[in-house]
Amino acid sequence: QPRILTVANQKGGVGKTTTTVNVAAAMAQGGLTVLVVDLDPQGNASTALGIDHHADVPSIYDVLVDGTPLLDVVQPCTTVENLFCAPATIDLAGAEIELVSLVARESRLQKAIAEAEATGHAYDYILIDCPPSLGLLTVNAMVAASEVFIPIQCEYYALEGLSQLLKNIELIRAHLNPPLHVSTILLTMYDGRTRLSAQVADEVREHFPQQVLRTTVPRSVRVSEAPSFGETVMTYDPTSSGALAYLEAASEIADRGAGI
Amino acid sequence: QPRILTVANQKGGVGKTTTTVNVAAAMAQGGLTVLVVDLDPQGNASTALGIDHHADVPSIYDVLVDGTPLLDVVQPCTTVENLFCAPATIDLAGAEIELVSLVARESRLQKAIAEAEATGHAYDYILIDCPPSLGLLTVNAMVAASEVFIPIQCEYYALEGLSQLLKNIELIRAHLNPPLHVSTILLTMYDGRTRLSAQVADEVREHFPQQVLRTTVPRSVRVSEAPSFGETVMTYDPTSSGALAYLEAASEIADRGAGI
């Protein structure tokens, strides 16, 4: 049984993709077998993992809308062993509206993962990168996973959307997926020179003492340069402050276990 | 006839809200009458303009889904004269799915603005802040406006989503709103210390020489502190580098005219 974490936050630009690919890479470097599911039509996670995702590539769209087996679209990451990706293509942009009228529209990803597992294929971790919204793609991710992993940027607006996100998680837990819970919160783009970062971090640690990781990811340009080379920062600049923070975050997550 | 600009980019966290509220505030300080329409369920623009937007407040949701007149939900901004806002509340999160089955679902905002104008009420500018997606809320904004204003963060991922955004704008222009065009592009969160910012800025200036504003908005913590006080940076710290850049951007937009 893989541990499945949905990396979600409807606030845009908080570090969902960056967290997904770097935590996944760090875990894979540590010997775990990890699958990243890219549910964002922008396909940023696919880019960071060096996976081509132009329109003809078999993708998660085919899995959700046409019922293509998940393992048929999974590709290995080019820069890290044990790391795989189910890429997103531009078709996914239309999926939210297409899913509205399909049967079992909320659980199509869950079924696809269960079918892949039934074939005997075993991942240790599955990380699902969500788009910045709470639509049917994110709902599918929340139904497929039992853990929610929330990256929070150390900025004021990041706090505003949190209560909306938690309400939605509670709705999904109550009606669609009882084991769902927020297991992990990671503070991202922390800038030690500003009071704002410290204030947001303090506030989050106060409200979510159990879920917040000890590790905070500092703002570091090496992190944002890596995807332009089709790499995660874990291989682009392994000793940078960003890479070291993601290494620590990954081991904290693995050490904690699923923490129901 | 007001000039209507849709501030859109499906990439999250690129500065859509920050650009909307600060350009709007700068124009209002210059004597223009400006309306900000907050189409993002997170309600970040409403927050920055000091407008309460808890669930009972009349909002743009009522306008889009129930047909409430736009002027019934508009409130004055508390910190800047001549500046008004049609706030977003949490109900808006469900609007995308609710709009799918409504008549004339793509043009409900356009009709609401036209009806407000017909009453003789005159704004000089209307700026519409979009959520980070290309769903029915952003489509409504693109149908209501004739200009698209694209903030682009000086980061690698920001370039990736651009072609998808331009394709969607072209689809809307061809099928729903012939005058629609990209009139303005603003480079945001420019960090002069990094090569990455300069590379992204050069690339955007090369591809969109006509639309990119001369002004670039630097990364500045005063900009991100302002919303926690319910203010735009224009009043929070008027001589900060961010405020001065938004002042220049606003006058460049006003000077250029609609540039069909």
Ligand SMILES: Nc1ncnc2c1ncn2[C@@H]1O[C@H](COP(=O)(O)OP(=O)(O)OP(=O)(O)O)[C@@H](O)[C@H]1O
């Ligand atoms: N620690 C960091 N230091 C510097 N830049 C970072 C860091 N983490 C992320 N970034 C950059 O910030 C931007 C936003 O991050 P990212 O795209 O991962 O967020 P997201 O939540 O996935 O965005 P979206 O809502 O669009 O999916 C990206 O350009 C990324 O490279």
Ligand SMILES: Nc1ncnc2c1ncn2[C@@H]1O[C@H](COP(=O)(O)OP(=O)(O)OP(=O)(O)O)[C@@H](O)[C@H]1O
């Ligand atoms: N010039 C700037 N300098 C520093 N911080 C900035 C600047 N512009 C925006 N920010 C901060 O960056 C974050 C993202 O900006 P903003 O929320 O305006 O983007 P957005 O595109 O509206 O996001 P979303 O996609 O969630 O709607 C915010 O926390 C904001 O305060």
Ligand SMILES: [Mg+2]
């Ligand atoms: Mg992302």
Ligand SMILES: [Mg+2]
């Ligand atoms: Mg916004």
